[in-house]
Amino acid sequence: MGSVHEVLSGLDRLAIAMVLGALLGFNRSMRHKAAGPRTFAMVAMGAAMFTWLGTTLVTPQGDTSAAISRITQGLVTGVGFLGAGIIFRGQGRQVRGLTSAAALWFAASLGSAVGAGHWQVGLVATALGLIVLSAIPLEKRVTQRVSRRMPRRSPRPDRGDQPPFDH
Numbered sequence: 001m002g003s004v005h006e007v008l009s010g011l012d013r014l015a016i017a018m019v020l021g022a023l024l025g026f027n028r029s030m031r032h033k034a035a036g037p038r039t040f041a042m043v044a045m046g047a048a049m050f051t052w053l054g055t056t057l058v059t060p061q062g063d064t065s066a067a068i069s070r071i072t073q074g075l076v077t078g079v080g081f082l083g084a085g086i087i088f089r090g091q092g093r094q095v096r097g098l099t100s101a102a103a104l105w106f107a108a109s110l111g112s113a114v115g116a117g118h119w120q121v122g123l124v125a126t127a128l129g130l131i132v133l134s135a136i137p138l139e140k141r142v143t144q145r146v147s148r149r150m151p152r153r154s155p156r157p158d159r160g161d162q163p164p165f166d167h
Contacts, residue, residue, distance in 0.1 A: 009117075010052045016119050017041075017048035017111040020126045024107050027133045033100045034086045043082070043104055044111035047075050051115030072112060079108040103133060 021044025025037030050071050057067035083101030090096050106129055114122040 010049075013048050013052050013114050013117070013119065014045050016122065017044040017114040020044055020110050020114065020122050021107045023126055024103055024110075024129060024133070027130055028100050028103060034097055035100050035104055040104065040107045043079060044107045044114070047079070047108040047111030048115030049111075050075060051112045055116060068116065075108050075112055076105075079105050099133070099136070103129065 018041045021041040022037040024044075025035065025040030028034075028040070029036035051068065054068040054071040055064050058064055083104045086101045086104065087095065087097040106125075110122045110125055110129075113119075113125065
């Protein structure tokens with residue numbers, strides 16, 4: 001076990017990762033998506049914990065990079081598998097949950113950054129992620145509004161036109 005300062009530093013990292021993950025989760029929850037604040041907070045905290053612990057695994061030569069590299073590889077794979085559970089196919093060919101799965105994977109990367117001591121990077125990345133998650137629905141609303149104003153053209157099979165897909 002490390003010194004009291006090292007333990008407090010690790011707890012600070014977990015708390016920051018929890019808050020950043022929960023922020024992403026609240027965004028998904030407000031949009032009635034599959035995963036919410038608890039899931040995102042747990043993924044971010046888990047990634048932070050594994051990464052922080054990896055920084056304490058020092059080789060006899062004083063190197064921690066091999067441990068952190070292996071931990072990061074495991075996180076990317078494991079959270080990718082977890083995210084696959086969020087993705088499902090709806091009626092027809094419509095696939096749902098891709099954005100939530102990507103956001104969950106992103107939450108793990110935030111947690112890993114914070115766990116490695118780069119909380120500033122995690123904070124900025126969270127803000128950028130929230131912008132992306134908020135901007136896309138705005139883009140959909142603008143596209144829908146514009147498409148309502150444009151005249152609709154019926155598909156003509158004689159020209160090889162296909163009926164439009166539902167989005």
